[in-house]
Amino acid sequence: MKLSLGPILYYWPRQQVNDFYQQVLDSPADIVYLGETICPKRQELRQSDWLELAAELLEKGKEVVLSTLALIESRADLAMLRKLCDHSGCLMEANDMAAVEFLSERRLPFVAGSAINIYNARSLRVLHRAGLKRWVMPVELSRDTLHGILEDARKMGFADQIETEIFSHGRLPLAYSARCFTARSRNLPKDDCQLSCLDYPDGIPLDTRENQSLFTLNGIQTQSGDVHNLLPAFHDMTGIGVDILRISPASKGTMEVLTQFDQVRRGEPGSDGIIAREHSTSGLCNGYWYGQAGMTLR
């Protein structure tokens, strides 16, 4: 089982990003996804900066994947994406069908991120034929659905040619909008957002009026309020045929989470205790994996 570190979904200052990846260099992560996936206005790091980070991580033996925007609306976004597909030299993660189109036109292999709708093996095969080598299952699907998809893929004869990655720890990416909810929370128009996202390194909590944690606002993205944690399902995922577990970066604790997943993966003594402890912490959810409402914890 490999561990991956997903792209940073929030908008952090340049220094914080660099400090974060300095820690990642010596972390147990096998695969690191880099790049901005939420908003084209977030430019603390330029494309060349991301590529420099990629080079450093590659040198440390990490596999690097460049992630792309999840919602491509303007001609400028599209042009930027096309340029990236032409020049990155890295494996890329498509988070919009536009990236799938550009990469398949160039006969480049790609990873399909969780925002690409793959709900059955036929869809997976369409994309595999277009160049998909790895997919991140849409977050709302269950272990039974995954099991079915991989069984069907085996029958169709391509299961051994693809890798399956599961979003395993972090706030779930749930929705993308035209509207920027962070700007809205400050009564600012999106076109004059003053890069407000910089002030919220883990997004803005959205609670019900009974103070139940519900969602997290992150620019145009809405995330879960609770942290999705599939560490307790580690052995189940191994059994079904999952290849990679994704940990989504937060401003604090990400290295510890990576270490915990690594300890369980190595079967280190006491790692069952880690699972149990994670299980009893509040603010966690895992319902999607069990075919239930995503916010529930089993």
Place this chain on the structure above:
Amino acid sequence: MNTVGITMELVCPAGSLPAFKAAVENGADAVYIGFRDATNARHFTGLNFNDSKALQALEYARNCGVRLFVAINTYPQPHNWPSWQAAVDRAAELGADALIVADLGVLEYARENHPQLNLHLSVQGSATNAAALSFYQRHFGIRRAVLPRVLSLAQVRQLAANCPVDLEVFGFGSLCIMAEGRCHLSSYVTAESPNTCGACSPASAVRWQETSTGRESRLNGVLIDRFKNGDNAGYPTLCKGRFKVENQIYHALEEPTSLNTLTLIPQLAEIGIKAIKIEGRQRSPAYVAQVVRVWREALDHYREVGDLFSPKSEWMTSLAKVSEGSQTTLGAYSRPWQ
């Protein structure tokens, strides 16, 4: 450019045979329906068409020169794939004028097994740019795409100028503020989502409670809104609730409001949009009749006068009456809304 004589196809919803007839009688150019199962994005109790009703609808449409589209626009999973396959076969057998499809696997199945079918990419397919549309066009030969309600008018214009397929946009109805097909808010709270079940904030999860502080609406136990006596208590769609963000309580995502782009008819036509979609297969025949009648008049008026088009106040009043919270918006088409 002389805009007199330009028109756009008016594509109208029907969740029942009476609504279908109402749409046709009031001037729909095409009516879209779904079968009575989870294969379409309005999978509500008592709604939609079995085989015999679909056949009656088709006959009625044919007699009136109106086209019939079938929406098979949710995402099948391994355990229920056969239902989607059967739905495509039934729609082909019926002789539908177009299938509105979102899932890659279903599109492939339709293309391979029924090559004569006219395929439209559903809004649930979430294609917002020319490259994405090109993918669907190259692989499945789609002829039209319904655009998600996330683009500004300027962005729609850019897209239409470089687009490999015809474009259909939403003109009126409930306003999704998330990119359709990429929203899991509903399944996060209720386990059912538009993609998986054809339902958003499903009625089975809704509870209304009268309390000392007012009427409360809940979805699977989660408090969505609380209304004082006399307030108009809207349906607890997740994205339209009042929540707490940084100690402020407000409609953090969106107010209860409907999309209405009637004033944009000249711009949409001039950009080259081929069809206007009215949302609302879950609505009553009376609703369908009223909305379709207004839009028919407006489109006919535009065809007659072109750029001299101006919306009549009675049209706007009539549409506002049937809108959520009695208010309408241009939504993402108007940049400041974003």
